[in-house]
Amino acid sequence: MQTKNQVRVIIPATTANCGPGFDTLGIACSLYNEIELELTDSRNLTDIKVLGEGSGNLPVNSRNLVLRSVRAVLDKAEFGETGVRLILRNNIPLSRGLGSSSAAIVGGLVAANAIIGNPFNKDILLDMATRLEGHPDNVAPALHGGFTISVQQEQRVTCLRLPLPSELRLVVCIPDFGLSTRKAREAIPGSVTHKDAVYNVGRTALLVGAIASGRLEYLSDALVDKLHQPYRAALIPGMLDVFEAGREAGALGVVMSGAGPSLMAYVVENEETVGEAMVKAFAKHKISSRYLSLEVDYNGARITDPA
Amino acid sequence: MQTKNQVRVIIPATTANCGPGFDTLGIACSLYNEIELELTDSRNLTDIKVLGEGSGNLPVNSRNLVLRSVRAVLDKAEFGETGVRLILRNNIPLSRGLGSSSAAIVGGLVAANAIIGNPFNKDILLDMATRLEGHPDNVAPALHGGFTISVQQEQRVTCLRLPLPSELRLVVCIPDFGLSTRKAREAIPGSVTHKDAVYNVGRTALLVGAIASGRLEYLSDALVDKLHQPYRAALIPGMLDVFEAGREAGALGVVMSGAGPSLMAYVVENEETVGEAMVKAFAKHKISSRYLSLEVDYNGARITDPA
Numbered sequence: 371m372q373t374k375n376q377v378r379v380i381i382p383a384t385t386a387n388c389g390p391g392f393d394t395l396g397i398a399c400s401l402y403n404e405i406e407l408e409l410t411d412s413r414n415l416t417d418i419k420v421l422g423e424g425s426g427n428l429p430v431n432s433r434n435l436v437l438r439s440v441r442a443v444l445d446k447a448e449f450g451e452t453g454v455r456l457i458l459r460n461n462i463p464l465s466r467g468l469g470s471s472s473a474a475i476v477g478g479l480v481a482a483n484a485i486i487g488n489p490f491n492k493d494i495l496l497d498m499a500t501r502l503e504g505h506p507d508n509v510a511p512a513l514h515g516g517f518t519i520s521v522q523q524e525q526r527v528t529c530l531r532l533p534l535p536s537e538l539r540l541v542v543c544i545p546d547f548g549l550s551t552r553k554a555r556e557a558i559p560g561s562v563t564h565k566d567a568v569y570n571v572g573r574t575a576l577l578v579g580a581i582a583s584g585r586l587e588y589l590s591d592a593l594v595d596k597l598h599q600p601y602r603a604a605l606i607p608g609m610l611d612v613f614e615a616g617r618e619a620g621a622l623g624v625v626m627s628g629a630g631p632s633l634m635a636y637v638v639e640n641e642e643t644v645g646e647a648m649v650k651a652f653a654k655h656k657i658s659s660r661y662l663s664l665e666v667d668y669n670g671a672r673i674t675d676p677a
Numbered sequence: 678m679q680t681k682n683q684v685r686v687i688i689p690a691t692t693a694n695c696g697p698g699f700d701t702l703g704i705a706c707s708l709y710n711e712i713e714l715e716l717t718d719s720r721n722l723t724d725i726k727v728l729g730e731g732s733g734n735l736p737v738n739s740r741n742l743v744l745r746s747v748r749a750v751l752d753k754a755e756f757g758e759t760g761v762r763l764i765l766r767n768n769i770p771l772s773r774g775l776g777s778s779s780a781a782i783v784g785g786l787v788a789a790n791a792i793i794g795n796p797f798n799k800d801i802l803l804d805m806a807t808r809l810e811g812h813p814d815n816v817a818p819a820l821h822g823g824f825t826i827s828v829q830q831e832q833r834v835t836c837l838r839l840p841l842p843s844e845l846r847l848v849v850c851i852p853d854f855g856l857s858t859r860k861a862r863e864a865i866p867g868s869v870t871h872k873d874a875v876y877n878v879g880r881t882a883l884l885v886g887a888i889a890s891g892r893l894e895y896l897s898d899a900l901v902d903k904l905h906q907p908y909r910a911a912l913i914p915g916m917l918d919v920f921e922a923g924r925e926a927g928a929l930g931v932v933m934s935g936a937g938p939s940l941m942a943y944v945v946e947n948e949e950t951v952g953e954a955m956v957k958a959f960a961k962h963k964i965s966s967r968y969l970s971l972e973v974d975y976n977g978a979r980i981t982d983p984a
Contacts, residue, residue: 394879519886521879521898528898530886564867567874567904572701572828574878575885579826579837582889591828591835597874 376408377484378674381477382515382667383462384469385540385634386507389593389625390573396469396511396518398667399540403473404674405436406457407481415453423460423470435471435502439478442498447489465548467628472508473671475499480513480671500527508628515670517581534666535584541635542627543612543648545659549605554629557601566596586622589636593623606631608655615651619644683715684791685981688784689822689974690769691776692847692941693814696900696932697880703776703818703825705974706847710780711981712743713764714788722760730767730777742778742809746785749805754796772855774935779815780978782806787820787978807834815935822977824888841973842891848942849934850919850955852966856912861936864908873903893929896943900930913938915962922958926951 383401387393403423418430418437428434436456444452462470479495490498492513499509506520506527520529573592580588603609609626612633616624621635621644635644645661652659690708694700710730725737725744735741743763751759769777786802797805799820806816813827813834827836880899887895910916916933919940923931928942928951942951952968959966 390878391882392878393875394882519879519882521883523898528883528895530883530890530892530895532886532890558871561868561870562874564865564869564904567869567877568699568701570874570878571697571699571881571904572826575698575701575826575881576828576835576837578882578885579839579889582886583837583839585837588835588837591830597871597878 376406377481379405379407379477379481379484379671380674381405381473381480381512381671384472384508384511385467385542385627386469387598387626387628388577389623390570390577390595390597392570392595392597393505393507394519394521394574395577396507396520397534397540398511398515398670399468399542399664400667401461401468401662401664403462403470403477404459405477405481407440407485408455409485410453410455412453413451415455417455419457421457421459423462424464425460427464428458435474436478439475439502440482442502443479443482443490444486446498447486449486463544465550466544467549467626467630467632468542468544469508469512469628472499472503472512475502476509476512476671480673484673496527496529497525501525511670513670515668516666519578532578532582534581535586537638538586538666539637539641540664540666541616541621541637541641541645541648541661542632542664543616543635543645543652543659543661544632545606545652545657547631547657549629549631551629554602554605557605558598559601562597569596586638589622590617593625593636595625599626602626602630606633607657608652609633611654612648612651615647616644619647624648683713684788686712686714686784686788686791686978687981688712688780688787688819688978691779691815691818692774692849692934693776694905694933694935695884696930697877697884697902697904699877699902699904700812700814701826701828701881702884703814703827704841704847705818705822705977706775706849706971707974708768708775708969708971710769710777710784711766712784712788714747714792715762716792717760717762719760720758722762724762726764728764728766730769731771732767734771735765742781743785746782746809747789749809750786750789750797751793753805754793756793770851772857773851774856774933774937774939775849776815776819776935779806779810779819782809783816783819783978787980791980803834803836804832808832818977820977822975823973826885839885839889841888842893844945845893845973846944846948847971847973848923848928848944848948848952848955848968849939849971850923850942850952850959850966850968851939852913852959852964854938854964856936856938858936861909861912864912865905866908869904876903893945896929900932900943902932906933909933909937913940914964915959916940918961919955919958922954923951926954931955
């Protein structure tokens with residue numbers, strides 16, 4: 371294997387669920403973390419520097435998710451002992467429903483795979499990422515970019531990547547509080563009505579069909595949900611008002627990003643108007659927030675030249 | 678309005694649900710009913726002749742579904758009193774999950790609309806058909822042809838039609854007994870686990886994505902279901918064995934057609950082998966059946982020249 375000493379990877383943020391597509395759909399967005407990985411001769415060395423989001427909070431020891439992902443690849447490749455230096459430049463906010471942990475996992479896997487000569491293909495990396503994350507819906511777009519449909523059976527992940535209409539933009543409104551995925555998952559009931567299940571089946575079909583065919587006029591009917599958002603609304607004060615404000619300002623639809631609390635508007639124009647309307651609606655509920663106008667990322671995690 | 682005296686319409690059979698897409702997805706198939714409609718001056722005359730499937734069973738009075746659909750259009754258009762003559766040449770078997778009632782409704786609507794100069798567009802006809810049928814998943818492909826995604830909210834139906842990969846063929850195995858849609862609906866529980874709901878959301882997304890992108894290799898993972906087939910299996914002796922036999926013979930997947938009892942194999946080759954394997958598997962359960970090798974119908978209901 372052709373190994374390098376150092377690699378740099380950038381990894382996109384991701385928005386999962388996309389309304390009706392719970393644990394299935396995801397889109398990669400133009401907001402990036404950067405990871406610099408260096409393998410060293412000092413076998414026991416682990417040196418992790420976190421810059422930006424999560425600096426001072428994220429663990430810099432063996433519990434660090436990027437490091438665990440790097441080690442997973444090195445172990446699988448039977449690379450042997452090595453020291454690891456990591457510099458993490460984080461722009462994706464933590465616990466906001468924007469896939470920061472998936473970016474950490476995918477970034478660690480891709481960086482480690484690249485530094486030892488890419489022994490593993492993307493299918494294998496996706497399986498590894500899904501095992502580390504628990505669900506494929508964020509790791510798949512973080513790895514592949516674009517719009518992904520992922521389903522899991524036993525240990526195997528099936529992932530289909532589809533092109534997106536180029537005019538689609540995403541405006542994410544990020545409130546000033548975190549929400550743990552665990553807490554957001556606990557809000558979801560063990561059973562639902564058959565009617566609600568079928569409701570989401572229909573809207574998911576419409577969403578995938580609309581995206582695949584570029585018929586964005588169908589998004590307003592598709593970007594709705596009865597399987598998770600209603601149960602999580604109580605965890606995000608003002609959520610429904612922010613949805614409405616975004617739609618009234620011209621968004622095709624507004625949904626929770628992943629498990630929240632960030633809320634994602636799908637737009638083709640008027641990004642600023644939509645973003646400002648959402649921030650204002652949150653403010654009425656005494657929630658301070660900011661918005662970012664994002665594009666779809668079509669590349670997924672990728673190696674860039676080391677600094 | 679430009680009216681005619683007589684029109685002839687052919688209407689395709691349809692297969693709904695398509696595995697995971699309960700009450701949402703449908704495909705039109707190359708098996709057709711034909712309706713000849715004539716308006717007469719004898720105001721109270723209703724003369725209905727049924728040939729082929731349903732002859733001797735289907736009502737030939739005011740309860741006839743084609744006639745009710747014809748009358749619905751004439752009433753909506755305020756056409757005034759008129760006598761109606763109908764000749765129904767039926768090839769779609771009844772109560773087999775192949776959309777015979779949707780074909781009757783759509784055929785009646787399209788014929789009546791055409792004979793009075795097409796005052797109503799397809800969106801209006803779809804709403805009318807859905808009200809008469811109760812669900813849009815069969816009437817949408819019967820009207821539009823091809824592969825349709827339909828969702829209903831209040832009285833409004835949203836329908837997106839997608840192209841299908843041209844190599845896709847359908848082999849339907851039709852057992853020798855009928856199953857009423859009502860009975861098949863009663864088998865479905867009022868609630869399901871959240872996990873099963875999400876299972877179908879994922880497979881529906883994959884199915885729509887696979888069809889839209891022509892990636893038929895994804896169909897085997899997509900043509901599965903946990904929202905209706907498991908509950909209806911008891912109504913169709915040998916169903917799971919027929920599924921397996923079809924797949925082993927080369928089908929990409931096998932699912933119930935609509936509410937059954939017909940079972941539909943999705944294939945790109947070996948239609949005969951698949952069909953024969955399915956008939957043989959039914960026979961092991963003492964169910965006699967036949968199979969038809971069908972193509973996708975891309976046109977939907979359409980006017981042909983009167984005889």
